[in-house]
């Protein structure tokens with residue numbers, strides 16, 4: 001997830017355009033801004049690149065999720081089905097609108113298991129929120145069928161999978177709404193920012209108002225705007241949008257490099273029969289920000305991760321090692337519902353209930369999974385060296401295992 005790896009002249013140029021007018025805000029100041037509208041331009045560019053009808057920029061991916069949930073009418077007591085493996089922001093957004101995050105198991109796609117989703121549906125279920133983790137996708141055909149059958153909303157958290165596609169369409173543009181994050185470690189970045197994508201005009205109009213204090217943006221100036229509903233300030237600044245504009249124009253270049261580097265590393269790992277790979281519902285659509293692979297057991301996986309760490313090769317296991325952000329196993333704050341403000345007791349009980357269920361099926365996948373981030377700056381030699389180190393580490397651990405059996 002490497003947008004920051006390739007900052008250069010175009011990012012600087014777009015930021016300087018804004019600095020020259022001094023208008024850092026995305027709305028108003030029509031005269032002094034001298035035709036510079038970076039946020040508007042970026043929204044246009046996003047629609048052009050991804051094929052969405054509408055794009056609403058906001059201040060972060062978390063804000064995009066919160067805005068999308070609100071615009072989709074999800075609120076107090078509604079249940080949102082989401083995966084046990086995601087980033088904490090996904091459930092933060094659900095909680096922030098008063099809804100209940102209903103975690104369910106993932107499968108070997110590392111995203112929602114459609115059967116687990118079916119089993120979790122109740123009369124309170126309002127939305128299914130797949131999270132397209134680590135650059136690749138959930139089984140969207142299966143999830144869309146469930147949404148259709150049960151009249152549920154599909155909200156795609158595509159924050160980690162900018163540029164990935166499913167059957168020809170970009171992730172984030174397939175559900176009722178989708179979100180990207182442009183935070184500092186995402187595929188394209190603007191430091192802090194995010195976007196709500198949608199093909200629904202009603203969702204767009206609500207997102208536009210919600211992210212700017214409920215302004216309807218129809219007044220002759222901001223003071224004359226009406227407020228059809230209560231909103232918040234999740235605006236993006238012109239400076240952030242300027243960086244994003246440069247980055248989105250470089251997306252295809254980033255993706256091509258990612259795919260090349262991913263392919264080269266995968267070819268090396270595939271030589272080891274004990275290594276298997278994440279199932280990808282549409283392999284040609286993988287954005288290849290990560291390579292996610294499995295070993296035969298938790299024991300072997302732990303030993304390999306330790307070996308790689310000793311050799312300074314970055315390869316994370318989201319289940320066990322040094323990562324408290326992405327998997328339910330380490331979310332004690334959610335399991336205890338440790339919010340700063342009081343939740344309604346019913347809501348609190350529901351949150352705790354759903355966060356403390358049995359996730360054995362997810363554990364059995366996550367405790368054998370290693371995810372390696374793909375860098376844009378690797379040389380062919382570096383990929384070869386890294387791949388060989390991983391292969392040697394796996395072979396060493398497998399040999400030790402055999403010797404002790």
Ligand SMILES: *Cc1c(COP(=O)(O)O)cnc(C)c1O
Pocket residue numbers: 060061062063086087089090131157159160181182183192193194
């Ligand atoms: C990064 C991320 C977010 C939130 O994005 P921010 O811009 O950091 O707020 C949400 N969901 C997932 C899956 C993410 O990886």
